[in-house]
Each structure stands twice: as C-alpha cells, then as structure tokens.
Amino acid sequence: MAKNPDPVTLMIANTIKPGKLEDYRIWVKGISEAARQFDGYEGTQYIKPPTGDNHTVHSMIRFRDHVTLSAWEESEARQQWLDKLPELVASRQAEKIEGIEFWFEPPDAPLLKPPKYRMALVTLLAIYPLILFIPPLISMLLPNDVPRFVAILVSCLCTVLLMTWAVMPAMTKIFSFWLFRKK
Incomplete structure (x- = not known):
C-alpha cells in the first residue's frame, strides 16, 4: 500500500443485538484499549444510541495515516476482538474517510454526521x-x-x-x- 500522509477515520455503525448493549460497552472498552497500543492511533469517538433507537452505535476511529491504520486492521489483537463481535451485533457498516473528507457529508451517508x-x-x-x-x-x-x-x-x-x-x-x-x- 502506498504511503498516504493524510489522517484517516474509520466510521463504523454497529447495530447491537437486543439485551447485548452492556456487553457491547465492555467490548468497546477492550478494543479501544487494544487500539491505543498501536502507533498512529489518534482516538475513538462513540455516539450512544438515543432512547428508543434500534441500538445502533456509531464510532469514529482515527489513525495518523493509512499505514498505521492498516497495521491495526491486520493485527492479531484486533482480530481477536472482532471474533467476539458476532455474538453482540446484528449488523455492521464501515467506511474509511480521509483527511478533509470527514467534513463533507455524502448525500446518502448511512453513518451519523454532525449537524x-x-x-x-x-x-x-x-x-x-x-x-x-x-x-x-x-x-x-x-x-x-x-x-x-x-x-x-x-x-x-x-x-x-x-x-x-x-x-x-x-x-x-x-x-x-x-x-x-x-x-
């Protein structure tokens, strides 16, 4: 993969299975701590589902660039956490957004964007x-x-x-x- 110096944000929407929200929160803490150990990790933002929602949790994981994000995506630590995910989520959507693109809202974006x-x-x-x-x-x-x-x-x-x-x-x-x- 060619080096790209732009920061990259991985936007994820997980629809949590009924009764699994608390287990999912524990999972989130664990995978966030694992990601924190990787070079280039710049933080994770989670948006809690509103009351009455179908329990879709949105998260934004930022890495310094594609190289450091790829190291995380291909890691054994991440895979171990992802192996636990099917028992917690009904569906998952993910999208990579580079640099300034984070500020432009695609017309049919399925993930939550700021107003x-x-x-x-x-x-x-x-x-x-x-x-x-x-x-x-x-x-x-x-x-x-x-x-x-x-x-x-x-x-x-x-x-x-x-x-x-x-x-x-x-x-x-x-x-x-x-x-x-x-x-």
Whole structure:
C-alpha cells in the first residue's frame, strides 16, 4: 500500500443485538484499549444510541495515516476482538474517510454526521483567527511589489493548508463532545 500522509477515520455503525448493549460497552472498552497500543492511533469517538433507537452505535476511529491504520486492521489483537463481535451485533457498516473528507457529508451517508450548523460554528471558530493573522503576516513576508491577487492567493493557500492538516483535526478533537452529541 502506498504511503498516504493524510489522517484517516474509520466510521463504523454497529447495530447491537437486543439485551447485548452492556456487553457491547465492555467490548468497546477492550478494543479501544487494544487500539491505543498501536502507533498512529489518534482516538475513538462513540455516539450512544438515543432512547428508543434500534441500538445502533456509531464510532469514529482515527489513525495518523493509512499505514498505521492498516497495521491495526491486520493485527492479531484486533482480530481477536472482532471474533467476539458476532455474538453482540446484528449488523455492521464501515467506511474509511480521509483527511478533509470527514467534513463533507455524502448525500446518502448511512453513518451519523454532525449537524451542519455545528460544523459551521466550529469552522468559523477555526478560520476567523487565521483570516485575522495570516494576511498581515504574508504581507510582511512578501516584497512590496507583489501584486495584491498573488498575496491573497498565498494567504488562501496557507489558510487552506493549515485548516486541512492542523486546525480542523485539532478543532474536531476539542469539540467532539459537542459536534457528535445527539441533541
């Protein structure tokens, strides 16, 4: 597999068998602890099923890149935990999402995504300071005779790169308690 430096998120929806939710919670703690031991593991977010739901639990497992995710996916430790899963879940869906794709909702996505207004607010909190500070910094670094459109292009490029690989992954982690909350 070719190296891909982009973070990757494995989105999973498990429909828990009736009466197995507490056993599933114990299983989740165990597999999360096992994943934590692997290089590149960046965290797991779980969304509890709302009352009256068919007990579908959504989870997002983040790894630094495809290489570290593959090491986890191909590990014996993961396989041992997955072998216990059929007695707990009725169905399972999984999807890999790379880098910034996590912020774009596919039209027929079966997995839970944050509400758009929450994504918009977190994005605003992330981009506002960048827009305040990057253009003046770029104008100080570029020669005075550089055309305005070039300075704007460089500012936009710096903002997009920072948002994609630094700011939004951090903001997602910081605000995950609110972004993925049901209500």
